[in-house]
Amino acid sequence: MQLFTGPLSMFGAKTEIAALEKGLTFERVMVPFDRDDRYLPRHPEVLRINPKEQVPVLIDGAVELFDSTQIFEYFEDLKPQPPLWPAGPAERAQARKLEHLADEVFFPNVVRLFGLQDAMQSAPAVAACTVCARHYEAMDALLVTQDHLAGDYSYADIALYMAHVFADRKGAGMTDATPHLVAWRDRVGRRPAVRAVVGPMMKFLASQSRPVPLFLQSHLTP
Secondary structure: OEEEEOOOOHHHHHHHHHHHHHOOOOEEEEOOOEOOOEOOOOOHHHHHHOOOOOOOEEEEOOEEEEOHHHHHHHHHHHOOOOOOOOOOHHHHHHHHHHHHHHHHHHHHHHHHOOOOOOOOOOHHHHHHHHHHHHHHHHHHHHOOOOOEOOEOOOHHHHHHHHHHHHHHHOOOOOOOOOHHHHHHHHHHHOOHHHHHHHHHHHHHHHHOOOOOOHHHHHHHOO
C-alpha cells in the first residue's frame, strides 16, 4: 500500500492518521513541495490517478483512490477493527456529516485566510474567522456530555483536528469561548497516531522558519 502525501497536506495527514489508527502497513510517498504551498512538479502517479492533481492518493494493488473521505471508507472496509465510524446507522450518518462539515464548510474558510496573515482586520479575513468561530461553537456544544464529536473517536475527530491545525496557523484558532473543544483538541492531540503525523509536520514548519501553533510547540522538543 502506498500513500502519496506532502509535508503540509492537511488531507494527506488525515489519511495517514487513519492508517496508523487502523494499524495498516503502508509506504508514505512524500511528493515534491515548494515554499509557496505548491506541490510542483506534480508527481506522475498523482497526475495519473487524481483528476484534481492533488494529494492524497492511495494505491493498494488494483485499488487506486483519491479524496481523503473515500480513502477513509476504504480503510474501514479493509480493516473494520478498530472501528472509526460508529456502528449504528444514525450515529454513523452523524459522524459522516461532521467529517463533511470539517472538510467542506469549515476548511474552505481556513483556505480563504491563506495569505491574509498581514491583513487579519480586512473584511474577507474577519468573515472567514467568524464562520470558523461559529463552527467551533457548534462543535463545543456537542462535547458537553461526550469526549468526541460523534460519541466514540472517529474519522470526524481526525478531520476537524487537522483542519483546526491549519486554522490556528492561519489566524482562526480556538479560544476560551469553547472550553470543551479546547479540551477535546488536547485529548485528540495526545493520541500516538496523531502525534506521529503532526510532529513531523510541525518540525517541517520550523525548518522553514514558519510559525508553529503554540499548542503544538511540544512537538519541537526531543
